Amino acid sequence: MESYTFTTPTCRQKRCIYMGLDAPGAVQPLTMLFSNLLLATVAAAGIVHLPLRVRNVADAPEIAQHLAARGILHATQTMGQSFYETEIEVGTPPQNVTVIFDTGSPQVWLPGSNTTACETHKNCRSSFDVSKSSTWRYKSHGPDAGWGGEGNNGLDTFSFLGQTIEDFHIWVATSRPSFNIGVFGQSANDNPKVNFVQALADSGKISRAVYSLNAEKPIDPENRKTEGVVNNVYYGGFDRAKYQGALTTVHVDHHGGYAMPLGGLSIQGEKVPLTREHQIVLDTGGTSSSYTNGTIKTISQKFGGNGHFEDGAWSIACDAKPELTYEWGNTKIDVDMAPYIRKRARGDCYLGGLGLNHDDQQILLTGPPLISRALVIYDNTRDTITLAKAKYTDESDVVELTGDVPGAEIYQNTAIPSSTLAVKAASTQA
Structure with missing residues (x-):
């Protein structure tokens, strides 16, 4: 492993640093975001704190196009949904x-300033010009192995609001016109020259490669009132005042990915019939949540739609x-589905803006609508995700994670009992 330099302008004698982050836009003064009491609490632990803000893709349709290229995303993109943005x-x-704060990938991917999208069409949200950096070191050229298109792999100085890493791995697009915004990946990669979370851990800023997310309010698709909602990111710890009920730790399916078993779904206390076991991905970089046809049909049946399917949507x-x-x-964790209700021209309503999948689809993507209603702890070192129902409160109790998550139950993944399985039939509606 190459040696690397990691500099921090404050809290040099402690494993901590507070960074105020506003997205989109400029850095805000610390006093605008948090009280001195909270700052003191964070400074006392090995924690890095970043408040993010949610952005609506109705302002940027090219970003929705870019996110739709994810290999994991099988849902149809719909304008008006949300993602997390930072700088x-x-x-x-x-x-x-400007980049998307992405729990669905491990490293930094940037559009190059000289690509067709950025230079000719002028439709890049933000870009990086390697010719203007004296520290850029070209390594190789090739496909990005995840986003489609080609670019240059190289090393350069990387800073995230005070945390600076020299010779950090950056992939810069040289083609692909739809690559219009960068991606700041957070999922596991053990190389601190590639992954920011791992760099924090290897440098001793935090105890291990672990971070948590909690939102100050729920985020709903196509609701402009939820744009700008603060989402707190704590590297190395979590705020235990921000959840209620049981806290459960679930193992992900492999190191470097966040797909984990879905324990089940219910509506008004009744189990939703499932035809197979599903995996779910809690992805901040996804702009659409995906559901099986059977799940949305069940909602239709229970809420006045009688399971009627017309023109690609459930009534x-x-x-x-x-x-x-x-x-x-x-x-x-309860997710409000009312924001998906749309009205047809004749006056009746349907569920729209959803990613509909066949009932046998294994992996289902979820984004901010679920993540914002939960406290989520992503543990890259232990390959687990710990989650609980969110509690929206002004109280705060930020704690460092050095061992097991305090009070968390371990989820035991068992096969779906046959009594809860629906009769599987060929579906032509996804």
């Missing part, structure tokens, strides 16, 4: 680059207040 610095002198009563509950053992 990094790359190169010497530093260039500010529902216009005044319905449906909730879908995700379950892992004793942890139950």
Whole structure:
């Protein structure tokens, strides 16, 4: 492993640093975001804290197109859904680059300033110009192995609001016109020159490669009122005042990925029939949540739509207040499905803006609508995700994670009992 330099401008004698982050936009003064009491609490532990803000893709359809290229995303992209956005610095002198804060990938991917999208069409949200960086070192050229298209692999100075890593691995697009915004990946990679979370851990800033997310309010698709909701990211710890009910730890399916078993779904306390076991991905970089046809049909049946399917959508009563509950053992997280209700021209309503999948689809993607309703702890070192139902409160109790998550139950993945399986039939509606 190459040697690397990691510099921090404050808290030099402690394993901590507070960084105020506003996305999109500029860095805010610390006093605008948090009280001195909270700052003191964070400074006392091995924790790095970053408040993010949610952005609506209705402002940027090219970003939705870019996110739709993810190999894991099988859902149809619909304008008006949300993602998390932040800003990094790359190169010497530093260039500010806007990126998506992405739990679905492990490293930094950036659009190059000289690509067709950026230079000719002028539709890049942000880009990086390698020719203007004196510290850029070209390594190789080739496909990006995940986003489609070609680019240059290289090393450069990387900074995230005070945390600076020299010779950090950066992939910069040289083609592919739809590559219009960068990606700041958070999922596991053991190389600290590739992965920011691992760099924090290897440098001793945090105890291990672990971080948590909690939102101050729920985030709903196509609801402009939820744009700008603060989402707190704690590297190395979590805020235990921000959850209620059971806290459950679930093992992911492999190191470097966040796909984990879905314990079950329920509506008004009744189990949703499933035809197979599903995996779920809690992905901040995804702009659409995906569901099986059977799940949405069940919502339609229970909320005035009588299971009627027309023009690619399931009907529902216009005044319905449906909730879908995700379950892992004793942890139950409710997601409001009312924002998906749309009105047809003739006056009745349907569920739209959803990613519909065949009932036998194994992997289902979820984004901010579920993540914002939970406290989520991503543990890259232990290959686990710990989650609980969110509690929205002004109280805060930030703690460092050095061992097991305090109070968490271990989820035991067992096969779906045959009594809960629906009769599987060929579906032509996805």
